Amino acid sequence: MKLKASLGCLRSAILAGLSAACLAGCEVFNGPLSTFIIRSDFARDSYRLFRYTFIWDCIILLTVLVPMVLALFWLTPRTGPQEQEHVEGTSWLEAAWTITPALILISMAIPTIRLTFQNQPPTPPPGALRVRVIGHQWWWEFQYPEYHLTTPDELHIPAGRTVYFDLESADVIHGFWAPQLGGKRDAIPGHVNHIVLTPEKPGEYYGECTQYCGLSHANMRFRVYVDTPENFAAWVKQQQSAPATAAGNDPKVEAGAAVFAAAPCVTCHTIEGVSKGYIGPNLSHIGSHQTLAGSILSNTPENMAKWIRNPEEVKPGAQMPALGLDPVQIDYLVAYLESLK
Ligand SMILES: [Cu+2]
Incomplete structure (x- = not known):
């Protein structure tokens, strides 16, 4: 029974x-954060290592589980205590179950350590695109020293070219992870970590902070756009130029520019040719972005207005304050920011 x-x-x-x-x-297998969709050399190496260790895990599980289930349901006496044969010890068996797991662990440790060092060399490989990644509570800053440009939350990299990331943090420990492009690594204050990878297929990839970093940790996302080399060159050119705003032609946009200049926005945000704030994200080309507020909202005028009206409601703990603007001012400001292409 x-x-x-x-x-x-x-x-x-x-x-x-x-x-x-x-x-x-x-x-797990098809979602935007799936590690089974492989889009870089780093992701492929990580997957191969996962597959290798998973096979060993299965062998170990079966080796332990099968005798355990047999012992539980088959070999246990079912009626009353019975005299069992006493076994004092078997030297060869004890040696085998000590040495075999040790050898299995060593065979897993060697490729793991090799891959860990392989994808974070201390210096960039020749010809690599260098990207400085800075984690902030709660958004990501991407700097391209080669092109003298900075962009928040949306990272563009060219397919087929090796990218060398310098990972840093402006405040607390964050975790940089775009699963389809490879494994995660921490961004630590006062220390620079690295990742090197070569993206293989153009597309849009999701990224997340993977290290608990405060109230809005779950709202600290980013997007990676792997562009064709031509599209990447065009994107760089666009980002390097001053924003193509309609201020001066469109009265609503013109009024929005005035709201921006008079509000505290200028002390925190940079807009090329307008303001030089450095605490918050660079907004020079925010109108060309697909997402807002740490990539948690799609970039629509409604979402932009919602974010400006009450940042705390969208992202609890956000450092950006509610500016106390009236609906008309917010409408103008949104028109101006959305015009920054
Ligand atoms: Cu975090």
């Missing part, structure tokens, strides 16, 4: 586990 109840429990647990795995499966 007991055995029947135990088997019933085991079967329910297995069914529940399989159902949960099926529900999560689509997201």
Whole structure:
């Protein structure tokens, strides 16, 4: 009876586990944060290492689980205590179950350590694009020293060219991770970490902060746009030029520029040729971005207005204050910011 109840429990647990795995499966394998969609050399190396260790995990699991289940349900006496044969010890068996796991662990440690060092060389490979990544509570800053430009939350890199990331933080520890492009690495204050990878396929990829960094940690996302070399060159050219705003032609945009100049925005944000703030994100080309506020909102006038009206509501703990602007001022300001292409 007991055995029947135990088997019933085991079967329910297995069914529940399989159902949960099926529900999560689509997201794990096909979602934007899937590590099974491989889009760089680093991601491929990480996947191969995962596959190698996973195979060993399965072998170990079966080696332990099968004898355990047999011992539990088959070899256990079912009626009353019975005299069992006493085994005092077997030297060769004890040596085998000590040495074999040690060898398996060493065989997993060697490729893991090799890959860990391989993808963070102390100096950039020749011809690599260098990108400085700075984590802030709660947004990402991407600097391109080669092109003298800075952009928030949306990273553009060219397909086929090796990229060398310098990872830093302006405040607390953050974790930089774009799963389809490779493994995560921490951005630590006062210390520079590195990642080197070569993106392989143009597309839009999701990134997240993976190190708990405060109230809005979950709202600290970013996008990576892997461009064709031609599109990347065009993007660089656009970013290097002054924003193509309609201020001066469109009265609403002109009024928005005046609101921006009079509000505290100028003390925190840079807009090329207008302001030189450095605490918040560079807004020079914010109108050309797909997302806002740490890539948690799509860039629409409605979302921009919502963000300006009450940042705390969108991103709890956000350092940007509510400016107390009236709806008309917000409307003008949104028109101006959206015009910054
Ligand atoms: Cu975080």
